[in-house]
Amino acid sequence: MEVKELNFVVNGKPYKVxxxxxxxxxxxxxxxxxxxxxxxxxGEGECGACTVLMNGETVTSCLVLAVQAEGSEITTIEGLASADKLHPVQQAFIDAGAIQCGYCTPGMVMSAVALLNRYPDPTDEQIRYGLNGNLCRCTGYQKIFEAVRLASKRMRGEA
Amino acid sequence: MPNIPDVHYEKGNYSVVGTKQPYIDAYDKVTGRTTYISDFSLPGMLFGKALRSPYPHARILSIDTSAAEKVPGIKCVLTGKNVQQYKWGPVTKDEYLLAVDKANFTGDEVAAVAGVDEEACDEALSKIKVEYEPLPAILNMHDAMKEGAPLIHEEFPRNVNCHFDIPRGDFEAVAKNAYLVHEGEYETSLEYQSYIEPMAGVSTWDRKGNVTIYAGIQTPTWSRNDYAVALGIPVEKVRIVQMYFGGGFGAKLSQQVHPLGALIAKYAEQPVRFVMNREEDFQCGLPRVPMYFKIKTAWSKEGKYLGKYVYILADNGAYGSYGIPIGLTAMYRIDIMYQVPVVHSVMDLVYTNKVPTGCFRGFGNTQMHLAHETHIDEVAEMLGIAPDELRIRNFAGENYKNPHGWKTNSCEVTKCMVRAVEKSDYHAKAAEMAKENETSPDIKKGIGVAAAVHVSGNRSFIKPFEGAGILLRMNEQGKVYVLSNEPDMGQGIRTVLTMCVAEGLKLDPEHICVPDPDSNVVPFGLGCFASRGTYMATGAIHMALNDMKAKLIKLAAELLSLPEDELDLKDGAVVSVKDPSKKATYAELAWKHVCDFPGQNILGIGYFTPAGVEYPDATKYNNISGGYAFGADVAEVEVNVKTGQIKVSKIWGVHDVGQPMNLLALEGQLQGGIAMGYGWAVMEHLKYNEKGRVANAGFLDYQIPTSADIPEIDVEFVDSFEWTTGFGAKSIGENSLNPTAPAILNAISNAIGIRFYDLPVTAEKVLKALKEKAKASGAKA
Amino acid sequence: MFNISYFAPAKLSEALEYLYEHKEAKVLAGGTDLIAKWKKIGHPDMELLDIRNIENFAEISEGKDGLFIGAGAKMAAVQYNSAVNEKFPILAWAASVVGSVQVRNLATIGGNICNAAPSADTVTPLIVYGAEAVIVSKKGERRCLVKDFFTGPGKTVLQSGELLKGFVLPYPEKGSKAAFSKHGRRIGMDLATVGVAVNACVDGGKIKDVKVALGAVGPTPIYVTGLEKFAGAMANEAAAEEIAALAEKQAKPITDVRGTEEYRKDMVYENVRKCLKKAFA
Structure with missing residues (x-):
């Protein structure tokens, strides 16, 4: 049984485990x-619920061996909000009603954050393709699209 | 029995109800704080896993667990031979927790282990030696009743779980004199719910043999009965605590995973978490009952619907689950949408050696809608009447009583259809598309409609009980707790009940809490299925709010020395309508109450049962629901005739849900239901290979719509109020999905002139049909 | 207890030494395929050589004889790289339709090829661009055309001890134009039912050279042969149809959950025809 020491930063805090x-x-x-x-x-990288940011890019953490994360910076859903304020994407998901059962939500939010990092003012097409690694069975995606557009507007200071 | 008010409720002047409210639990969900059932741990908890049959049908000759027991970290290994088994099931009791002599489908549980982690469990499972004698298997429902077919359950000859024949009038006599008689055959596929969190539970026992099951479950209180049978213990020894869970869509009523987890925990003598992995969930969940339909209808020249005969063959898989009521629902639920004087339905529910099938959003009614709403379009074509018009000519209205003794109250199905047609510009588009198609070589466009009905609660489950109870408890700070048995699985009933309290008591939602149902705490009830949650629970909470309001006013009248009729509720206080400075806040009243009556909180008690609803008699006669919900969809498609690929470009859905409660949630649920109907129509199909194994047990090959595929979805609700329940609300959960697939199939037919009779309509099927059509017309020419 | 023995060297020489010593070792690049498969079969014992730390393994650089793409280059890197987009647009396109964003942030082009899945999206563009695989081992370096890289489903020319270092893509001839098509069941997150890449060089309306590669329609990706005879033919609809028919004939698809043999053959014809129409335009 091989054990390795893993040094990485998660949500801004260094960990050695x-x-x-x-x-x-x-x-x-x-x-x-x-x-x-x-x-x-x-657990097969198909649904996207386990999406986290690894060095700023989304990955399905169920397909990454922990040892592959050595030296990386990870952001999980817990690391998005600051002490007193939600990330604009989180707030927009709430306001737009983009959450039902909520099980896909953490992964979906991480993908939406990454999407808006790449395309601050995304087209509908970019939203659709940018989120297609995250399955949602409750919402039919419509309100998730709305949330992403709302977050984009707010982040660009338009709303 | 207390007198349940048979009131004709009126629409109130609402300030909260009917608005768009973000889900009150969204903050925790969006920050990762929500504990779902698969996140939940208990101190000293072990992990449970099951060994599953690799054969669809096999006798178990021997099981050797000796090597598995020696795996480090393994606490116990159970088999159907070394642990007493009881047959259980929510309707038909035909399933063991662990197979005793015979496995009846690939995935049937044969043994189970408890260990310190999942790896130890996996290793132990790999070391259990089972000797099987494979038996011939039934993999196609059409083979189940054939002469010489293998028998799956000794108690059910010819593999028939049940046969129903429900005649209301003489169809053949009607058909004889009809202008048109049309007959069609239709078949639906095995569809998997695809909730994102698999089935899961955590179980723990005390020394006296009481078990607590923490569960992702839609029916926390009611399922205690089933689980008690499965475990061979009295029902009062079973406690279920409902946890947040990642979607149910019907699959998460009574499930094998909970009592089996509890059984493992019993022998492990430690708490056990049992979570299915995704592949197991695909192989062993409770997907939609596939059905074959033969529908024969009779019509007048003017399009009057004179009679209907239906035969259904339904595939229950290896075990019964809810197959019987699902089949019954398919047989006749749609009969409350159209005024058809003569209806005759016959159904055979058969066993096969495949995954047990069960509840899935729509409960058999969705399957029937696919068949029937396709059939209606065929008839419209034959009669030369527009599909929307033919439906409108036959739709039920308010207070329609059908041949089964069912009665609508509010009914705005015509409004739904008219509005959907108008919004989508259906007629102009149909004409435009037909013209475009003449000159477009590759892409053919089409548009289609379909209508739908569902219940808000189905009276057919328990003879002595239907309804819901709510207990409101105002604590000593004036905060209101809503104790209800109707769980939130994402549909948002927690928010709806919060809105009701905010509306009824004029209280800020910050001071309202709806805890998860715990069967030790909440009033008895059935839970969230049959689209019953909102209709029943808001009916009960309406009464509970009146009760609490009266108590608050009485207490305030005493405190303020004012007459009761001078007082009203405002901003969390009882206030004089004459002099607003005279008021008592709920916090003041609540504290005074616990001091005056030491320890006693102010309670509001409410109960509800729908008026005019009765348990069906032996012939399945009697009204089963107080709130029939309606809807209509229009779908627009583009078919590529070179590849067969179908693009559904837009879907409009207009529904009658009575009084909307939370408009934001309603929109979301309707969009989600439409998305599911879209997936069912064109992509979803759980396939079996010739060895009797699911061939696509994963999200890569069992395809559900992704964000890239999903059509644009436009939803709306017509003005309506269901007068049998306090806030006037009906349902959306299941009906959201019912009209979508047939609307898409009708649109495809409109685009290419070819009708599809089985699901899903894949690109392959379309191309094959186009080729055959070309060949046939070539042969003619 | 199941185990993984894990090694992630920074030096190529260490990696090659490890591979030489550990004949059963698997090479871990992005892991999207390897880890998923390993989990599916019950996560048994495995020796892993992680190549992500090896110097230059993720590089994309323009050399004299062509563009070099390191085996460890992520799909996202290939998708967004400007040289790839400019000179080998259908490779960028193919990379952009691999799985999802998350998959492309992990998966590498080397992994896509070494898995030797017939449906791998980037294989067909590499074939029609005439790419060569650069293979290294303790014994030295050798090259192999990507079209000759595959020997069976999941099988390649890589010998024990060998590692794929990357690809060299010769700069396209002037006047050549490539087209790509991924035919799937749904738009998002899918494996190809049929994959097609074509690369045609047209001069004065006449075909100078045409290459066609097919994915997901045989035990290995298929390089369509016998197209030399089209040199000098008019680059028109008729030629496109004739080549498409030839491609359909050479396709050897099977029937599986993703599609039937018959439909796949039809889609080879249709997609090759469509791609050639674009390439000839």
Whole structure:
């Protein structure tokens, strides 16, 4: 049973933890760090519920071995909001009614944040393609699209 | 029995109800704070896993668990042979928690383990040796009743779980004199709910043999009965605590995963978390009951719907689950939307060696809608009447009583259809598209309509009970707790009940809390299925609010020495309408109350049962719901005739939900239901290979719509008020999905002149049909 | 207990030494395929060589004889790289339709090829651009055309101890134009039912050279042969149809959950025809 020391930064805090080499990043976040906001919906990289930012880019943390995260910076859903304020994407998801059961929400929000980092004023097409790695079964996506447009407007100071 | 008011409720002057309110639990969900059932742990908790049959049908000759028991970290290994088993099931009791002699589908549980982590469990499972004798399997429902077919359950000859024949009048006599008789056959596919969190539960036992199951479940109180049977213990020893869970869509009523997890925990003598992985959930969930329909209808020249005969063959998979009521629903629920004097339906529910099928949003009614709403379009074509017009000529209206003894109250189905047609510009578009298609070589456009009905609660489940109870408790700070058995699974009933309290008590939502149902605490009830939650719970809370309001006014009248009729509620206080400076806040009243009556909170008690609704008799006669909800969809498609690919460009949905409660949630639910109907129509199909295994047990090959695929969806609600319930609300949960797939199929037919009779309509099927059509017309020419 | 033995060297020489010593070791690039498959089969014991730290393994650089793309270059990097977009647009396009954003942020072009899945999206563009795979081992370096890289489903020419370093894509001839098509069941997140890439060089309305590659319609990606005879033919609809028919004949699809043999053949014809029409335009 091989164990390695993993040094990485999660939500701005440095961590040094011993992890088994066959653990995934999702497992370490959830079971070692107690960051249960990262959900595991399929474990096969198909549903996107476990999406986190790794060095600023979205990845499905169920397909990343924890050891692959050595030296990386990870942002999970818990790390988006500041002490007194939600991230504009989070706020927009609430306001637009883009959340129902909420199980896809953490991953969806992370993808939306990454999308708006790349395209601050995205086209409908860019939104649709930018989120297609995150399955949602409740909403039919319409209110998620609205939320992304709302967040974009607010982040650009238009609303 | 207390007198339940049979009141004709009137629409109030609402300030909260009917507005758009963000979900009150969205803050925690969007920050990752919400604890879902698969996040939940108990101290000393182990993990449970099941060994599943690799064969669709096999006798279990022997099981050797000795090697598995020696795996480090394994606490116990159970099999159907070493642990007493009881047959259970929500309707038909035909399933063991662990197969005893025979496995009946690929994925059937054969053994189970508890261990310190999932890896230890996996290793132990890999070391259990099972000797099977594979048996011939039934993989197609059409083979189930054939002579010589293998028998799945000894108690059910010819593999028939049940046969129903419900005649209301003589169809053949009607058909004889009809202007047109049309017959069609239709078939729906195996569809998987695809909730994003798989089935899960955490169980723990005390020394006296009481079990608590923390569960992702739609029916927390009611399922205790089923789980008690499965575990062979009295129902009072079962407590269910409902947790947040990632979507249900019907699959998460009584599920094998909970009692099996509890059984493992019992022998492990420690709490156990049992979460299905996604592949297991695909192989062993409770997907939609596939159905074959033969529909025969009779019509007058003017398009009057004279009679209908339906035969249904329904595939229950290996075990019964809710197959019987699902089949019954398919048989006749649609009969409350159209005024058809003679209806005759026959149904066979059969077993096959596939995954047990069960509840899925729409409960058999969705399957029937696919068949029937396609059928109606065919008839419209034959009669030369526009599809919307033919429907409107036959729609039910208010107070329509159908041949099954069902009665509508509010009914705005015509309004829904008229508005959907108007919004989508259906007629102009249809003409325009037909013209365009003449000159467009590759892309053919089409547009289609369909209508739908569903219940708000279905009286057919328990003979002595229908309804809901609500207990409002105002604590000593004046905060109101809503104790209800109707759980929130994302549909937003927590927010709806909060809005009702805010409306009824003029209280800020900050001071309202709707805890998750715990069967030790909440009033008895059935839970959220049959689109019953909002209709029932808002009916009950309406009464509870009146009760609490009266108590608050009485207390304030005493405190303020004012007459009761001078007092009203405002901003969390009882206020004099003459002199607003004279008031008592709820906090003051609540504190005074717990001091005057030591420890006692102010309570508001409410109960509701729909008026004019009765348990069906032996012939399935009697009205089963107090609030029939209606809707209509229009779908627009583009078909590429070179590839068969279908693009659904836009869907309009207009529904009658009575009084909208939370408009934001309603829109979201309707959009979500339409999205599901879209997926069902063109992509979703849980396939079995020749070995009897699910061939696409994952989201890569069991495809649901992604954000890139989803059509634009436009939703609206017509003005309506259901007078049998306090706030006037009906349902949206299931009806949201009912009209979508047939509207899409009708649009495809409109585009290419080819009708599809089975689901899903994939690009392949379309291209094949186009080729056959070309061949046939070539042969003719 | 199941185990992974994990090694992530910074030096190529260390990696090659490891591969030489550990014959069963698997190379971990992005892991989107490898880890998913490993989980599916019950996460058994595995030796892993992670190549992400190896110097220059993710580089994309313009050399004299062509563009070099390191095996460890992420799909997202290929998708957005300006040189790739400018000179090899259908490779950028193919990279942009691999899985989802999350997959493209992890998955590498080397992994896409080494998995040797017949449906791999970037393979067909690499083939029609005449790309060469650069293979290294303790013994040295060798090259192999991508069209000859595959020997069966999941099987490649890579020998024990060998590692894919990257690809060299010769700069396209003037007047050549490529087209790509991914035919899937749905738009988002899908594997190709049929993948097609074409690259045609047209001069004065006549075909100088045409290459066609097919994905997901055989045990390996298919390089359509016998197209030399079209040199000198008019680059028109008729030629496109003839080549499409030839491609359809050479396609050897199977029936699986993603599509039937018959439909895939039809889609080879239709997509090759459509792509050639674009390339000839």
């Amino acid at each position: 011993d992890v088994r080499t066959n653990w995934t990043l999702a497992q370490v976040l959830r079971e070692k760090l107690g960051l249960l906001g990262t959900k595991v919906g399929c």
